Amino acid sequence: MKLFEALAQALAQNGDGLLFGVVGDANAYMVDAYARRDGARYVALANENGAVLAAIGAAMIGDEVGFATVTHGPALTNCVTALTEGVRSNTPMVLLCGDTPPEDRENLQNIDQKAVILSSGAGFEQMRSPATALEDLARAVRRARAERRPVAFNMPAQMQWQEVEYRDTSWHVPALPRVEIEGEALDNAVGIIAAARRPVILAGRGAIDDDSRAALLRLARRIEAPLATTMRAKGLFSGEDHVLGVHGTVSTPAASEVIQKADCLIAFGASLNFHTTAQGSFIDGKRVIQVADRAQDLAANAVPDVAILGSAPAVADTLLHWLDEAEIPGSGHTTDLPAQGLDQPEIRAMSDIREGCVDFLTALDRLNRLLPQERTLVTDAGRWMVRSYGLLTAPGPRDMVTSASFGAIGLGMATAIGAAARRPDRPTVLFCGDGGFMLGNLAEFNSATREGLDLICVIFNDGSYGAEHIQFRDKQLDPAITLFNWPDFVSVARSLGGDGTCVTSAADLDALPEAIDSRDRTRPYLIDVRLDPDRMTMW
Secondary structure: OEHHHHHHHHHHHHOOOEEEEOOOOOOHHHHHHHHOOOOOEEEEOOOHHHHHHHHHHHHHHHOOOEEEEEOOOHHHHOOHHHHHHHHHOOOOEEEEEEEOOOOOOOOOOOOOHHHHHHHOOOEEEEOOOOOOHHHHHHHHHHHHHHHOOEEEEEEEHHHHHOEOOOOOOOOOOOOOOOOOOOOHHHHHHHHHHHHOOOEEEEEOHHHOOHHHHHHHHHHHHHHOOOEEEOHHHOOOOOOOOOEEEEOOOOOOHHHHHHHHHOOEEEEEOOOOOOOOOOOOOOOOOOEEEEEEOOHHHOOOOOOOOEEEEOOHHHHHHHHHHHHHHOOOOOOOOHHHOOOOOOOOOOOOOOOOOOOOOOOHHHHHHHHHHHOOOOOEEEEOOOOOHHHHHHHOOOOOHHHEEEOOOOOOOOOHHHHHHHHHHHOOOOOEEEEEEHHHHHHHHHHHHHHHHHOOOOEEEEEEEOOEOHHHHHHHHHOOOOOHHHEOOOOOHHHHHHHOOOEEEEEOOHHHHHHHHHHHHOOOOOOOEEEEEEOOHHHOOOO
């Protein structure tokens, strides 16, 4: 078969059944061959950046490698922001990008694609020849899994028409085996836990599987420690007692008080970045034990007192075993804490909201409760997101996707499309700001329409670039350049094939449940929530 057919067959046989992309002359034939195969679904995005983001969204929901494809030159440069987002969020995905034939020196789309890709922090894998192409693709997939980041597979266009013999190549990456944890690090960790009187157990994204959850619960109950999570593991311990919620800059006041008074933090699968540690204040004066299954994650941000390389279940069970062997009593910490409510945020409405607008936190709380509860939750970036992170909920950490690891607005819609395509059995709810909607999400709204996705897009519309607006106000400057007279978003949604409603009052919020229940689930639904830019809270 032709090489482009062999690549398509390898994707169909070994991939996750989803390929996101934008076609051009250097990848179109491979995409066409893939889309014609049984069990394969190609989802066309409006922009190449969106294709990569959709693959990231699908990977976050499915715990699999995501797949996207673009052509060469400007198509690839359009992907740099999304690739960087994938690197910063440690999301495995493979970008199959066509490349200009090397002999075509004056091609308008010619660029050093390796340099572009490496600038984002993504990995690069070159298709060396038609004979090695399937092995090269398999290597790219294995690298994406092992390195937990995007890897670009570079496909010169002229090679794709060569005849090749198809053969299966393994994409499998062996799981980290369960190993015995021993030595000085184990002794020190057990000693720190034994001496702790106010320990806290923290779970990050690297510890959200069922085995990790069960092992951390056993350890927490044994040492009588409350449980917290990073933002990307939010909801892991929902329903359990002594849950603090998110550990970091979006912690509730009650949880923050417990965390500040803690004398020991035992972190599993968490990078301990500045968000999680609240700029270091949440680990200041504490003994810290960090457990990770990759050496490069240990002490990458905060420096722990003890670093242990191993899987979360293996390490937690080993600690539990030696605590029992040494007959170490529980800390007694949870006996002094309320069993429930520590993770519940405070909702304080602002006064003097201008006419035609609603209070942000009140609306946020109402929306969180009235939108479908069995949902996939996707959040964009913006001024509104900090309080939203603490308040918005999803069934579990695999049902929640964030798109702000690079600090860019406008990445949410494409990410939501990928998540919705991966989980079509439930609605996907996207929260974004008005600036983010116009900057990037608008381009992909019609993609959601074309795919017939059950997607609800909530826009927090304060008519401004909110983060910049608040900085101008704080410096007592005129924020005029941050303000925008946007189009009517509901009309825009309808013109793009969707539907929607506008919320300008408490009565509009009261009417939302009926509108949401009666929506057409085969097209996106937009909720334009009007806010007062001068009565918005950042923190």
